[in-house]
Amino acid sequence: MGIAGACLAVGLSWWAGAIALALAWPERRPGRWAFVLGYGYIAGMIATGLLLRMQAALTGSLNPLVPTVVLGAGSAAATFLAWRSSRGPRVGGAGPVGVSHPHVSPLAARVLVAALLAWLALRFGTWLIEVSHRGIYPWDAWTTWAYRARAWIQAGELAAFVSPEAWLAAPTGTAYAAAASQYPLTPSYMVAWPVLAYGSWNEPAANLPWLGLALALGLTMYGQARLWGASALSALVGVWLLGSLPILGSHVALAGYFDLWMAATLGCAFVSFLRWSRWRETRDAVVAAAMAAACLLLKNEGTVWVLFFLPAVLALWVTWRGWLTVVVIAAVGLALLGVTGGFGFDWPGGGRVAISLDRLDLPRIGVIEFGVEPGVLGAVAVHLFVFDSWHLAVYAFLGTLVLYASTSLWGQAWRSEGAWHRAGLAWVLSAVAGFLVLFFLTGASEWARRGTSVNRILLQFAPALLFWSLTVWWTVLESMGRGAAASGATGGDSHSAQSA
Numbered sequence: 001m002g003i004a005g006a007c008l009a010v011g012l013s014w015w016a017g018a019i020a021l022a023l024a025w026p027e028r029r030p031g032r033w034a035f036v037l038g039y040g041y042i043a044g045m046i047a048t049g050l051l052l053r054m055q056a057a058l059t060g061s062l063n064p065l066v067p068t069v070v071l072g073a074g075s076a077a078a079t080f081l082a083w084r085s086s087r088g089p090r091v092g093g094a095g096p097v098g099v100s101h102p103h104v105s106p107l108a109a110r111v112l113v114a115a116l117l118a119w120l121a122l123r124f125g126t127w128l129i130e131v132s133h134r135g136i137y138p139w140d141a142w143t144t145w146a147y148r149a150r151a152w153i154q155a156g157e158l159a160a161f162v163s164p165e166a167w168l169a170a171p172t173g174t175a176y177a178a179a180a181s182q183y184p185l186t187p188s189y190m191v192a193w194p195v196l197a198y199g200s201w202n203e204p205a206a207n208l209p210w211l212g213l214a215l216a217l218g219l220t221m222y223g224q225a226r227l228w229g230a231s232a233l234s235a236l237v238g239v240w241l242l243g244s245l246p247i248l249g250s251h252v253a254l255a256g257y258f259d260l261w262m263a264a265t266l267g268c269a270f271v272s273f274l275r276w277s278r279w280r281e282t283r284d285a286v287v288a289a290a291m292a293a294a295c296l297l298l299k300n301e302g303t304v305w306v307l308f309f310l311p312a313v314l315a316l317w318v319t320w321r322g323w324l325t326v327v328v329i330a331a332v333g334l335a336l337l338g339v340t341g342g343f344g345f346d347w348p349g350g351g352r353v354a355i356s357l358d359r360l361d362l363p364r365i366g367v368i369e370f371g372v373e374p375g376v377l378g379a380v381a382v383h384l385f386v387f388d389s390w391h392l393a394v395y396a397f398l399g400t401l402v403l404y405a406s407t408s409l410w411g412q413a414w415r416s417e418g419a420w421h422r423a424g425l426a427w428v429l430s431a432v433a434g435f436l437v438l439f440f441l442t443g444a445s446e447w448a449r450r451g452t453s454v455n456r457i458l459l460q461f462a463p464a465l466l467f468w469s470l471t472v473w474w475t476v477l478e479s480m481g482r483g484a485a486a487s488g489a490t491g492g493d494s495h496s497a498q499s500a
Helices: 002-024 032-059 065-086 106-133 139-155 164-169 186-198 203-228 232-243 246-253 259-279 282-298 302-315 320-340 376-386 393-410 420-441 445-450 454-459 462-499
Strands: 343-347 351-355 359-362 366-369
Touching: 002 032, 002 065, 002 186, 002 203, 002 282, 032 065, 032 186, 032 203, 032 259, 032 282, 106 203, 106 232, 106 246, 139 186, 139 203, 186 203, 186 282, 203 232, 203 246, 203 259, 203 462, 232 246, 232 462, 246 259, 246 454, 259 282, 259 302, 259 420, 259 454, 259 462, 282 302, 302 420, 376 393, 376 420, 376 445, 376 454, 393 462, 420 445, 420 454, 420 462
Parallel strands: none
Antiparallel strands: 343 351, 351 359, 359 366
């Protein structure tokens, strides 16, 4: 069917995910459709990868017909249900007070919105040219993700992929060798989906899902910002901040790495978790859990990243003073590890789980040995603060942490916000700690010195960290606006009383 078939296949996955979410979010609110389309694309593509994986397990072959029928029938039924429900009354969901711009005139706001939209259109247009004309370039795509998809499609069979050592030791030549044979299979099926619809192996078709992901990321950021209460201008600023990151642009234009998919999925899980923490809507918790589970299907490190939600959930019920108890318990735990030498157990069907002061054994991840390597600090600092992969994003994030700390200690911004901000901070600090431990205390320090993974790993947290940063600024600005309004009202009353 050519490139039109590939586009239709991706579009079908997109619509199936979007219409399913539209059923769960029927009320009309600003940002609803952007949220539904953004999340729907990510969920639909991952679900399609799982469908192909199930088909491969059951039939031993890959065929676009079965997923097309399943997705088409499911989306048609969901569309009918959505149409039926649209004829009934609408009930507004929980939502915050909007983030306003008291010092921006309506005309200036419209001009800024138009300028941002024009910039985003230009940005997306350059990505479209790159993705539609460039062959597969990234190393991970050649060695793992696209390599497996191409072998399956061109060989016409679902051959197994094993380590080079196992391939050399195998008595037959039916398997393929892959250095990262332990990586999840679902991403390779996601790469194969548009190519199967194309009809033969085609690299621009294999790159197509990344172009859709770029659009979905922008829609997700805009939709969630609007649902949070931000104005259209504030939401578009968030999209611009995300889309302007050079490292993100590289991962779209050089389609093939799955770090961007992990960034989108983990970001969706975090933002939905943050929304649930604030408004406690069950549907947000379901989406957050589903997106967190999807992280396990994309990359092995997702097994660790989803653990960051544990301290975030704990922070909902543990106050700042309670965290002192948590710190004491952690210190006692480290002391016990030093005395006992560590402990471990066999996870049923998952492998070995063990921890000591010098190593950590995790299923899917393997053995992580702890140790401090020289020269890592300089290498990481250069990537984050000197090179231009992030522009000024790292500086801005550190400034946001300072703003949060100062307003929490001396300001009024967080007094009426409930526990959601503690949960968000707990997740953010866990992510930062995970990044620092990975590159400063494990063998991944070699990746930092070689410059191969520092930016890629940090990219996986970027959408979540950006959205959290925006919530901090929105909350502080709203608090300042309320304070200024209260002062103005008080001053006005005093003046009136004196005049009387």
